Amino acid sequence: MKSVTCTAPVNIAVIKYWGKADEKLIIPLNDSLSVTLNSDELRAKTTITLSEDFTRDQIWLNGKEESIDNPRLQSCLAEIRKRAEAEHKSLPKGCVQIVSENNFPTAAGLASSAAGYACLVFALSKLYAVSGDISAVARQGSGSACRSVLGGFVRWVAGTEPSGADSRAVQVAPAAHWPDLRCLILVVSHDRKKVASTSGMQRTVQTSDLMRARLEHSVPARLAAITDAILRRDFAAFAELTMRDSNQLHAVCQDTYPPVRYMNDVSHALVDTVHEYNARRGGVRACYTFDAGPNACVYLPEAEVAPFLAVVAAVCPPPVLADWVTGRPVQLPPLPEGEVWEQLFPGGVQSVIHTTVGDGPRLLEAAE
């Protein structure tokens, strides 16, 4: 009997992944680039126990047993076991019990599968003592999981091999490279069903006339420019590229037939608020990015966190603007004297998660 417990972080892309070249192997149409968030705040945690007493593999997600026959789960299990056997010329006997949980609610609209699959594959690699890159394995669980196996600023290279062997993550810079950078996740109320990102991106690839221009022109230029901006810690350049790419992702969704929509009126009000905040401050001090849901992820320097949140509270005045991690009301400074912001969506922002750039998965415990 052997057991490992690991955590893995959430990541939020600044140059977005949207569209697969291979649906089964999850090879993307374009490289993407993300920021790994600190797993002190947001994380998946997975314990895997291997025992000869177990007669079949089993998995529990957030306390509920799920089918182990999920094809993506099976791909990850099979791939790690194959590598273990190749590396050690034998495979430990027995089956696994996997217990995984996220410390953030699904309602937060965060890509829980990214942290979840990164954690699963990282834990399996520790359990079976597999060395080498595991991002290409995590990728087969959930595309964006590929980027959660590394910390800091991470590029998922689409690769060129039909097998997907070179479709993997590389670190552009470690978390410690940009200590001043903060991330606020503004959790927006929503009760509309959303189109799952897998089917949404399929529909975009099949029907959007504009998608090719994104893939051929916008993304390659932005990847080069944002990598450079990150290495130079040039916040204004990083921020503008981040906003433009988020806008474009939602533009190709809108150009999809029938259109796919993730942002709502509150999301768009937050977009306008960020642009207005920057205009009033006379420079780019904050930027937004939106994934397949209405929540805003705002990157900004540490000094801007409190004044920016005060503006959010004025525009979307909350009954309680709660810090999601502590559950406590966020203490906000007053707006600068004489500064007025139009109240747009009372209750539109339900809570705030405040975090930093973070490291990759961690092994918490291993026991024989």
Next chain:
Amino acid sequence: MKSVTCTAPVNIAVIKYWGKADEKLIIPLNDSLSVTLNSDELRAKTTITLSEDFTRDQIWLNGKEESIDNPRLQSCLAEIRKRAEAEHKSLPKGCVQIVSENNFPTAAGLASSAAGYACLVFALSKLYAVSGDISAVARQGSGSACRSVLGGFVRWVAGTEPSGADSRAVQVAPAAHWPDLRCLILVVSHDRKKVASTSGMQRTVQTSDLMRARLEHSVPARLAAITDAILRRDFAAFAELTMRDSNQLHAVCQDTYPPVRYMNDVSHALVDTVHEYNARRGGVRACYTFDAGPNACVYLPEAEVAPFLAVVAAVCPPPVLADWVTGRPVQLPPLPEGEVWEQLFPGGVQSVIHTTVGDGPRLLEAAE
């Protein structure tokens, strides 16, 4: 002393105009195609009086005197007078008083300037007895006014001459060509300021990476296909092209930096409702298009009007779903038995304008 009174219709584009090649002459980057609506329901009405007693030109819009020095207004006045002088070797002495009104509220979000400038230029052409095409003159007042000088299905050809002389409207088919076609304008509540279309399209041309793909690929193919669909009265083809082009207009607005947004959550709910309506009916029975505002314009065959409105009333149940022209509550049939639609935005649709395809401007009265 001489006086003319004319009306001109509203038009709603199905292949959209967005972006100018020449800001001053209002030459568009692409051809567009629209449907002229019946002026029994929606119209601008203009009376122009020419008198030697008037010492200066003056204009009243909807009962309020406006500056005659508006450069676009001056362009139209100067151009018609120049043509009159060339055609008749002299110009009647005196100045004009222009009294113009729309019979629809600005809040309806309809392009009042299109009907208004078409009416002004048409009335001036009657007053000064100018012959020949006047669409290129109306175009200099407001781009889309170019298409309101003709009835039925109208294409605004961008043209190639730097002077704009060949940037004018041509009729694809007259109103009587498709008697079964109906138009519903669903007036959506909105109180947010919108970005004026002139500055919105400038910003798109300057900043959207995706705009070129629209201009080079999407628009030319769609213009050919929708012209063919109109000539064959193929509603399904017409409808799908109309929806795709509306979606793409709002996609390039979303790809603009900072993004430009005209549709709101109610607009998007109406989009989803049309797609769901078509899915449940097993074919394309209705289509939507949105201009620079949140109101939906829905084209559909006459037989679909009542059942479609019943669905709108279920999704956006109105306190009163009023016919805008008569002011009376719209009488709706019950939904088919067993058919359930989720209520999404109570009060989201404030009123409905129900109209048909219509003819071009009319001379109502001329007096010496």
